Amino acid sequence: MLNNYTVIGFTKQPLLTHMIEVVTTTKTTTAYEVLMSTYNVTSNASDVVEEETSVTNAAVIGTFLCLTIFLSLVGNVLVCIAVFTDRRLKRLNNMFIVSLAVADLWVSLMVMTFATVNDVTGKWRFGRVYCNIWISSDIMGSTASILNLCMISLDRYIHIRDPLKYARWMTWKKVAIAIALVWTISIIMSFIPINVGWHKSPGQAEVELPPEQCFLEISGTYAIVSSTISFYIPCIVMIGLYCKLYMYARAQVKSINRTLVHNQFGDSRGSGQSSKLSDHKAAVTLGVIMGVFLFCWLPFFILNLYEAYNKNTPFIVFQILTWLGYFNSCLNPIIYSIFNSEFRSAFKRILFPRSCQLCNQDQRNYRYGSPKKVKNGASSKNNSEYLTVKHENGSKASHDSNHPLVDERITAL
Known part of the structure; x- marks a missing residue:
């Protein structure tokens, strides 16, 4: 047991x-x-929440970028149509604005559209060959836009400083040469070095990016040369010209206003107030022009030089500053055209043709061409339409008060 x-x-x-x-x-x-x-x-x-958040963010960003592209396209197309269809705008100096609008249209169509797809989806979907074309188009369009801004500032400086000499000196041939020079420099700085491979250092040239990636890799030498030619030199020229132009405009606008009041009323009453208003308008416009230009492009080109030697900048920062520069193409039609009363009238005529009979009447009554001297015995009304402005060199010139040479000396800034 x-x-x-x-x-x-x-x-x-x-x-x-x-x-x-x-x-x-x-x-x-x-x-x-x-x-x-x-x-x-x-x-x-x-993962589902993160994916939904990512899709929402992509939709918001994509909508904003598409809206920017749309505004840029509409604004720059309106500028081109207005210049070629409005008799008052068919002037030599507006050809530089058309060239600027074409450059901004190029950036909108050939650069911003593909950049939107690339940045929203996070992948390059257009092949390795078009990647180089896209990068070259980006550099060419942005460079042409900046150089056209520089040409516009130079043109307006000469125009306002001595309008009679400008009318004799500036011809269609010289304007065409200046515009061709802008685009030639832009092509030389973009398509040639990018497709030949001069923009890369020896170590970068041996590394090939994956097919789904497309971004600009540059050497320090190319960054310095391209940034200097495409931005820093035009920027220094623009700032210098606009500073001199502003100082000259302060004195010249006062002189024109005093002469205008004296011819119309026989005294100089009210000239001080008119001068202050014109000075204020010139200062505000110049501030907007230079402020927006520097705000949009200066951060990118500073980062461009820094990134060439220090590859530690977050990619999102580079994307934001790149789009900030693109956004200048959307603002250019507003700054250089909407502030001008003639462009405003032309835009109204194009967008609202039935409600712009007054614009068409003003255009038919508009007189353009070199003003003629007033003959003896002319009525006092005709005499009052002409101004005699004394320039710094001591010469005198007669101007029609409705002529763009006089009007733009006050309003084109």
């Missing part, structure tokens, strides 16, 4: 231990599976 009991007891003990181990193992496995299942559900829910 003792032996049997002992045997049975000894036999049952390992069996009980085994059963406990089995139950314990079963319970442990079940708890682990439940824990992992809960983690997977939580992880999947988190």
Whole structure:
């Protein structure tokens, strides 16, 4: 009995231990599976939320970028149509504005559209060959836009400083040469070095980007040369010209206003107030022009030089500053055209042709061409339409008060 009991007891003990181990193992496995299942559900829910947030952000960003492209296209197309369809705007100096609008249209169509797809989806979907074309188009369009702004500032400086000399000196041939020079420099700085590979350092030239990536890799030498020619030199020229132009305009606008008031009323009453208003308008317009230009492009070109030697800038920062420069193409039609009353009238005529009979009447009554001298015996009304302005060189010139040479000396700034 003792032996049997002992045997049975000894036999049952390992069996009980085994059963406990089995139950314990079963319970442990079940708890682990439940824990992992809960983690997977939580992880999947988190992934869904992150994916929905990513899609929402992409939709918002894509909508904003598409709106920017649309405004840039509409504004610059309106500028081109207005210049070529409005008699008052068919002047030599407006050809530089047309060239600027074409450059901004190029940036909108050939650069911003593909940049939107690339930045929103996070992948380049247009092939390796077009990647180089896209980068070259980006550099060419942006450079042409900046150089055209510089040409406009130079043209307006000469025009306002000595309008009679400008009328004799400036010809269609010279304007065409200046515009061709702008685009030639832009092409030389973009398509040639990008497609030949001059923009890369020897180490970068050996590395090929994956097909789904497309971004500009530049060496320090190319960054310095391209930034200097495309931005820093035009920027210094523009700032210098506009500062001199502003100082000259302050004195010249006062002189024109005094002469205008004197010819119309026989005295100089009210000239001080008119001069202050004109000075304020000139200061505000010049501030907007230079402020927007520097705000849009200066951060990018500073980063461009820094990034050439220090490859540690977050890519999102580079994207934001790049689009800030693109946004200048949207603002250029507003700054250089909407502030001009003649462009405003032309835009109204194009967008609302039925409600702009007054604009058409003004255009038919508009007289343009070099003003003629007033003959003896002319009426006082005709005499009052002409102004005699004394320039710094001591010469005198007669101007029609409705002529753009006089009007733009006050309003074209």
